[in-house]
Amino acid sequence: MITNAPRGTKDILPEQITGWNYIEDEVRKICAAYGYEEIRTPIFEHTELFQRGIGETTDVVSKEMYTFTDRGNRSITLRPENTASAVRAYLQNKLYAAGNLVKLFYIGSMFRYDRPQAGRLREFHQFGVEALGEKNPAVDAEIILLAWNFLKNLGLDELELKINTVGCPACRPVYRQKLIHYFSEYHDELCGDCKSRLEKNPLRILDCKVDADKDFMDDAPKIETCLCDECREHFARVQELLTAAGVEFKIDSRLVRGLDYYTKTAFEIQYTPLGAQSALAGGGRYDGLVEEIGGAPTPGIGFAAGIERILIALEKQNLIPAAQKNLDAFIVTAGREAEVCGFKLLNNLRKKNIAATMDFASRSMKAQMKQAAKSGAKFALIIGEDEVNENAVTVKNLETSAQNKISIDEVAAMVMRNA
């Protein structure tokens, strides 16, 4: 059926666009305040970028990418997220040359072949932020604060900030081994998914919902016990700074990110009323990613937020500003000559940036007046036979119903005075 858009995609209709513009405006506002600059990267990249950056074994890469071979026999993938692209652009354009810390933000479509659900689409939109080139935990705190305040500024309640640390290449493997060792003892009690996660990514067992309530979960080794000094201090500092900024957070030792590039700080902001797809924003530090993609070792941190999900949350709380109709004038004509006259007037008004429109179906005057009323225009500018002969226009104020006839040359000035 060609009248249906592909599964998992959605049109953004005129009546919905105010919400989108509202969010995008807020994004640009807060990013300006925090000193992040906008970047736009291609919608598609070499497949390898994501395989290397996100990790081959992740669900995103192994089963959710839109990958195809182009006519030049290249393997191309529609971006499933924007961090890898941003890092690629950072390297390719040598943005690091400008200074130590490069701060970027983006807004755009991402693509993931998932089963569609409320708050989960195949083409969806994210706003995200990346800070490249600084390992200081203050940047972690800044990024988390940006995400948090962004959502708070929108007026959202029931937000929950969760943070965790996932260690670094020095300490995570130790923790990993510990987990494998621990969970192996309970192998038979693990759910099917977790059995396979045991070898591949044992950290993910921690946030498994199926096994969440089983007894052995409570005694699973905590990452704190394995953290190296650097990671421990880093995490402590992030907490200190967040507390200083007056933001409440929960440490969730089961919070694990699904993308391989994360190190140290991981965080997520949830909006619980959303149900299964409750994560509004999530991100963390990725100190190994730049190197993985082929640059010099460079620390980085960022997050992404799902715009559709934010919109759902805003709708729930009735926080989307109402659309504004700002039509100044609706031209009503009677007769062929008047229509020409009206069209000419229409054009002149628009040249002066007056929002004006008229009926193009040559309908009855009554029908045109009805339309004028519905359009929300301030004035109906009526042109009939008499007006044509007198070079005049009858101006009717649609709110007060007052009307008077004035010269056609004075109409623009009159409308502008009252707009």
Next chain:
RNA sequence: GCGGCUCUGGUGAAGUGGUUAACACGUCGGAUUGUGGCUCCGAUAUGCGUGGGUUCGAUUCCCACGAGUCGCCCCA
């Protein structure tokens, strides 16, 4: 990718194994011919997600597929 539920016009929906598929909103037109928001009148689904099957006959029963939704998974 797995499981549950749902699928009637522009919208909200009622309904039945068989002659015109209620009702409401919306839209369009009209109520003596140059004027709106109220009221009144009229029109508005050749069609009941798609494709098969059962049946003399299906929108109503069955199957498959599709889409939506909820949960799982994943994540934003």
